[in-house]
Amino acid sequence: MKTLIHTLAAAALLFAATAHAQDLQPLDRIAAVVDEDVILASELDRAVSNIRGQYATRQDQLPPQEILERQVLERLISMRLQTANASRTGVRVSDQDVDQAVAAIAQQNGFTMDQLRQQLAGDGMSFDDFRTSLREELMIQRMRQRFAQTRISVSDAEVDAALSAQATGTQYRLAHILVALPEGATPEQIQTGQQKVDGIKSLLDRNEMEFSAAAVRYSDSPNALEGGDLGWRSPQEIPAAFANAVTSLEPGQVIGPIRGPSGFQLLQLVDRREAADGAAAGTVTQYQARHILIRGQPGDDSAAKAKADSLRARIAGGADFAEVAREDSEDASTKANGGDLGWFTQDEFGPDFGGQVAALGDGDVSQPFRTQAGWHIVQRQATRQTAGDDSNRRAQAREAIGQRKLEDEWDRYVRELRGEAYVSIRIGANRDPEIGG
Incomplete structure (x- = not known):
């Protein structure tokens, strides 16, 4: 647990972009100018120190200080360019999105919020810096998703070739x-x-x-x-x-x-x-779940988020999930059936939705989370292993090929x-x- 959160915190500290030109301190220096932004020497020093902390027992594997600084600085530059480009292209991450990411990290590591703060402080990171870095990582993830949808395609012939070699x-x-x-x-x-x-x-x-x-x-x-x-x-x-x-x-x-x-x-x-x-035996994991969807308005989904929070509170207070779905869900295809989605594989409704379902236990209800369709609340009902039919195998192969292409592109x-x-x-x-x- 501690190793996982330490690694996450390290990445967050390395990528943090909390210091900008307007925040310059008198004794701070500029490490690099990136378009109209700057990376401060203090940011670079913190990131290098954190990398050294990760390699505390393997210092001999690190390069000399100047080379390490160059490696870290190039990564900071890359992150700054990606987040700036995400902002220019309209990618937005709300405070609620960051709250959910923080809560998920705490839950996955078995921490209360106070324990998470203590762990971050022990790793030399402020909670505000951690939130800022998570916001940037979420922005980049969303920009990658847009990129994949517009730039990456996988042909049936590529899927056929992959399956024949599998x-x-x-x-x-x-x-x-x-x-x-x-x-x-x-x-x-x-x-x-x-x-x-x-x-x-x-x-x-x-x-x-x-x-x-x-x-x-x-x-x-x-x-x-x-x-x-x-x-x-x-x-x-x-x-x-x-x-x-x-x-x-x-x-x-x-x-x-x-x-x-x-x-x-x-x-x-x-x-x-x-x-x-x-996979070797040709089986796949399937989930049975139901959901509630609240669609937001273009450019402003705050009302949808507030409604989703209210519905989640009702369910936590004892309201029947299926009844709430019948009354308030805006997914016309599942509303009448109490939000029932049937059995599906993790990637069937997209990686954001599937990741939320996979992280739940059977019977658990998620906090509201956002996808391109709007705000969702999901209740996972059951899990099973089933023989992978041809459509499932093709979907998995297509996803794997797409991920490989996405990395390259x-x-x-x-x-x-x-x-x-x-x-x-x-x-x-x-x-x-x-x-x-």
């Missing part, structure tokens, strides 16, 4: 190192990138550095400070250039460098496992934001050291 439920934990290349890279830039990635590979081959430490020090990927960790993935979620090779690797082995859309990559198989959710999009922005770094180093071959 022989087992094996999952692979991966890590990577990226040596990025700009769009339209010149021959000289490509040669420099090739030399850098070859030098990194040589260090790994000679066992002079752990893969995670090399990622922290040299990778241009947004997850460099996490040692390049990509988490557990099914075969469909692995980049096509690596997918076939990964299945034949032993844990610890590295493949690459391979040139991709973002630059040169090295990939390590950290571990493998059989999927714990029954989003990374490219963020790099475009960085390339088009005015960024002036005023402190620390901005160059990698030479890597020996």
Whole structure:
């Protein structure tokens, strides 16, 4: 529990953007100018200190101070650009949205709100900074969702190919190192990138550095400070250039460098496992639930949120969920049936809705939460494992392929934001050291 909340708090502190130009203190310095905004040296110092706290028992894996500052500063710049772009494109996160996110984090970790505050304080973070960082993360999540809806498509042929190659439920934990290349890279830039990635590979081959430490020090990927960790993935979620090779690797082995859309990559198989959710046996988890929907008005859903809060209070006070749904739900397709949604898989109604349902226990009622449809209250009734039919398997494969494409396209999009922005770094180093071959 503590490790999870510490990691979350660390990420929040790293991404916090609470200090802006109007908040400048006399003794504070500017670390970087990002378009019309600034990142203060105090923000950078807090973020670097937090990273050092995460690596308290592994200080030898961290790069020298100047390189670490550059890595952290680049991430702060990236976050500032993404949140600014989200604001420009109309993405909004209300105070109620942040309240729900904070409450969910406390609940997931078994904390009361006071205990959460104490834990954050122990990790060196103020509660206001934590809320600000959560707001920014929610903004970016919503911008990614919009991006996925407008930019990402998966063809039936891609789904067919993925299903034909899906022989087992094996999952692979991966890590990577990226040596990025700009769009339209010149021959000289490509040669420099090739030399850098070859030098990194040589260090790994000679066992002079752990893969995670090399990622922290040299990778241009947004997850460099996490040692390049990509988490557990099914075969469909692995980049096509690596997918076939990964299945034949032993844990610890590295493949690459391979040139991709973002630059040169090295990939390590950290571990493998059989999927714990029954995927190998062809089963899927289904949920039975009912819901109440209150639709908001474009640009102002405060009245809808207030109504949803009122209905949730009635249910908490003993009102029958189905009766409240029949009386007040604005979902015409389920209203007459007391909000009954039947049996469905987690992703069937979208990731926001499915995530809320999956986080509940059977019989629990959610707090009001928002999706693109409006404000929902959900009561989860039951859970079951069922044989995955063809439509479920196709939906899961489509989702996995879409997520893989989204990662690639989003990374490219963020790099475009960085390339088009005015960024002036005023402190620390901005160059990698030479890597020996």
